[in-house]
Amino acid sequence: MSKMHITLTVNGKQEELLAEPRELLIHVLRERLSITGPHIGCETSHCGACTVDMNGKSVKSCTVLAAQANGAEITTIEGLGTPDSLHVLQTMFREHHGLQCGFCTPGMITRAYRLLQENPDPSEEEIRYAMAGNLCRCTGYQNIVKAIMAAASELNAVKEAAQ
Amino acid sequence: MIPAPFEYHRPDSVEAAVKLLSDFGEDARVVAGGHSLIPMMKLRMTDFGHLIDLQAIDALKGIRIDGRRITIGAMTTQHEIIHHAGLATAAPILAEAAGQIADPQVRYMGTLGGNVANGDPGNDMPGVMQCLDATFHLNGPGGSRVVKARDFYEAAYFTARAEDEILTAVSFDTPAGGQAYVKQKRKIGDYATAAAAVVIARSGGRCTAASIAMTNLADTPVWCEEAGAALAGTDLSAAAIEAAVGAMDRAIDPQSDNRGPAEFKRHAAAVVLRRAIAAAAARA
Ligand SMILES: Cc1cc2nc3c(=O)[nH]c(=O)nc-3n(C[C@H](O)[C@H](O)[C@H](O)COP(=O)(O)OP(=O)(O)OC[C@H]3O[C@@H](n4cnc5c(N)ncnc54)[C@H](O)[C@@H]3O)c2cc1C
Ligand code: FES
Ligand code: FES
Numbered sequence: 291m292s293k294m295h296i297t298l299t300v301n302g303k304q305e306e307l308l309a310e311p312r313e314l315l316i317h318v319l320r321e322r323l324s325i326t327g328p329h330i331g332c333e334t335s336h337c338g339a340c341t342v343d344m345n346g347k348s349v350k351s352c353t354v355l356a357a358q359a360n361g362a363e364i365t366t367i368e369g370l371g372t373p374d375s376l377h378v379l380q381t382m383f384r385e386h387h388g389l390q391c392g393f394c395t396p397g398m399i400t401r402a403y404r405l406l407q408e409n410p411d412p413s414e415e416e417i418r419y420a421m422a423g424n425l426c427r428c429t430g431y432q433n434i435v436k437a438i439m440a441a442a443s444e445l446n447a448v449k450e451a452a453q
Numbered sequence: 454m455i456p457a458p459f460e461y462h463r464p465d466s467v468e469a470a471v472k473l474l475s476d477f478g479e480d481a482r483v484v485a486g487g488h489s490l491i492p493m494m495k496l497r498m499t500d501f502g503h504l505i506d507l508q509a510i511d512a513l514k515g516i517r518i519d520g521r522r523i524t525i526g527a528m529t530t531q532h533e534i535i536h537h538a539g540l541a542t543a544a545p546i547l548a549e550a551a552g553q554i555a556d557p558q559v560r561y562m563g564t565l566g567g568n569v570a571n572g573d574p575g576n577d578m579p580g581v582m583q584c585l586d587a588t589f590h591l592n593g594p595g596g597s598r599v600v601k602a603r604d605f606y607e608a609a610y611f612t613a614r615a616e617d618e619i620l621t622a623v624s625f626d627t628p629a630g631g632q633a634y635v636k637q638k639r640k641i642g643d644y645a646t647a648a649a650a651v652v653i654a655r656s657g658g659r660c661t662a663a664s665i666a667m668t669n670l671a672d673t674p675v676w677c678e679e680a681g682a683a684l685a686g687t688d689l690s691a692a693a694i695e696a697a698v699g700a701m702d703r704a705i706d707p708q709s710d711n712r713g714p715a716e717f718k719r720h721a722a723a724v725v726l727r728r729a730i731a732a733a734a735a736r737a
Contacts, residue, residue: 294461311461311504312494314454333454335492336642338558347532347561352454353491354562357461358484358506401558422641423556 296360300325301369311357315349316340318356319366327367327396331425338424341397342366348404350423367396370403379403379441388437390428398424402438410449411442456494459502465509467592467621475594475617477503483619485528485567488559489576513566513621518543524624527566532557534565544625546632546650550581553634556642569602570620572610575644575669579606581634583676584650584666587625593618606673630654630662631736635729637721639712645669646712647721649701649729653684655737660684665697665730669712670705670722677704680726689734697730698723 293308300323307322316333319325319342328351331339335353342351343365371377379399382388389395398421405412405420412420417435426434464470474481481503484490493499507513513528518539525534531551534540540547554560554568554577568578569589582589582602589600593615600613602623607613614620629652636648648668654661663684666676679700687693707718 292460310458312456312458317455333495335488335559338556341558348558349562350558353488355456355461355484355487355491355504357463357504358487358508360463405557420557423558 294357294360296356298359298361299363301365309356311355313356315342315344315351315354315356315359315364318359319351319364325366325368328400329393329396331393331397336425337394337397338401339394339397341401341424343400343404346404346407348401348423365400365403367400370399377403378444379406379438382437382441382444383434386433386437386440388429388434394424394426394428398426398434402441405438406442406445410446412438414439454495456491457497457500459504461504461506463506463509465511467510467512467619470505470507470510470619471592471594471617473503473505474619479616481505483507485564485570486530486562487567488555488563489567489571489573507566507619513619516540518627521627522624523627524622525565526622527564527570527620529565531555531560531563531565531568535560543627544585544632546581546585546628546634546652549632550577550634550636550650553577553636553638553648559642565623566620569605569623570612570614572606572612574609574672574674577634577636577645577648577668580648580666580668580674580676581650582623582625583674584652584664585625585628586664587623589614589620590622590624591615591618592621597621603676609672628652631733633729633732633736635725635732636668637725644712647707647718647725649722649726651726651729651733653689653730653733653737655689655734658688660687660689660693660734660737663697663730665701665726667701667705667722667726670707670718672706675701675704677701679704684730689730694727694730698726701726 329339331337340352482501483505514526517524534551535548587602637646650666652664663681665680680697683696707715
């Protein structure tokens with residue numbers, strides 16, 4: 291079957307590639323663009339490890355076809371922070387032990403990023419509801435929730451100071 | 454976990470999409486959010502050569518409230534329904550039900566049209582649409598037509614939609630009275646073990662009208678006219694509620710599966726219905 295010319299903006303960079311329409315976005319990111327932050331946990335739309343931000347929505351990239359994503363703007367964990375300059379969420383996950391093995395973490399942080407864009411001051415209950423599409427086998431979630439709350443207050447403090 | 458090959462199309466009008474559907478016949482499928490279809494494609498449980506993506510058709514998007522009439526475009530996502538201010542006042546049951554579907558990521562992609570067109574008995578919106586007596590708007594090569602939600606579902610994955618038709622929108626009147634959608638599930642992100650959609654109108658302490666529909670308790674959603682009638686004209690006494698629960702129990706046909714034995718599902722159905730009646734009555 292013929293390949294498609296696909297254009298994506300990934301972490302601010304324009305990418306062009308040829309792919310079969312049936313290829314999944316997670317495979318395009320990991321195998322063609324070597325963006326390996328988004329992980330494959332289940333490949334069945336359940337675990338959220340593959341979460342990326344697509345056109346301002348948190349999506350499971352194992353359940354998006356390359357063809358559907360054509361033209362989209364995508365942010366992965368690589369686009370949020372770098373080892374030298376961590377995103378506040380990354381700093382807070384480290385400080386509050388929001389990760390153990392780290393497998394779920396890129397999906398967790400990418401999802402939490404979108405949550406805080408939509409709701410900058412979430413309650414604990416709102417965080418749990420908004421993070422329900424991301425599974426973690428290690429932490430028991432408590433410290434993930436704490437890390438997101440801490441990131442929210444840090445971001446809000448920075449915003450207030452700027453005003 | 455990669456789908457079989459297909460050709461991809463992204464038409465930008467309903468007419469163009471219908472034309473593709475009629476050109477390719479049985480060999481074509483439309484994709485909305487893809488969150489029911491793509492998992493099936495990955496399991497190789499589908500068989501088609503052309504996938505028609507509806508994402509670029511603006512006419513299928515958006516929520517319109519004209520007086521009492523509410524029209525929701527097929528490509529409106531569950532996320533958009535949850536966050537729509539007008540809908541929150543006009544028909545809060547929509548956001549209540551959408552908020553209990555799957556998880557946030559799925560709700561950003563999953564659409565109302567896909568949810569009701571899919572025909573999976575586990576989908577939550579078909580029962581809500583039957584409860585509200587909604588109308589489904591279809592567009593095919595011969596033009597447009599409407600089908601009532603209560604007449605749409607024939608069996609699991611069989612609906613009144615013809616293969617060359619696109620569901621463009623659903624519409625319904627602002628429900629008169631209190632509404633509730635109560636769902637029992639094993640965990641977040643699961644389909645219903647049992648769920649109940651209820652609308653109750655009240656005047657001076659008496660129930661004047663009621664509508665009751667159940668999810669995932671038969672191979673189609675079950676709108677139970679008798680259950681609603683058992684409440685209408687009563688003061689919603691315990692006896693009236695048990696009469697409605699009894700009528701509902703006779704109308705459903707749950708099967709034993711990994712969500713439990715059929716008897717357990719009947720029990721769960723009665724529990725969610727009692728809770729939904731109480732919640733709807735309190736909001737009426
Ligand atoms: C992990 C997970 C959990 C889920 N849990 C729930 C749940 O609890 N409750 C629930 O209701 N759903 C659940 N879903 C399903 C989800 O809500 C789907 O998104 C929804 O059922 C279908 O919407 P869609 O836009 O993704 O449709 P698609 O998957 O794109 O389409 C579904 C079917 O409908 C057809 N179709 C779509 N749009 C149209 C149209 N406009 N005209 C004609 N035909 C059309 C397609 O051809 C396809 O056959 C879950 C999904 C996942 C992945
Ligand atoms: S890998 Fe996509 S949800 Fe698990
Ligand atoms: S830290 Fe191991 S899965 Fe979450």
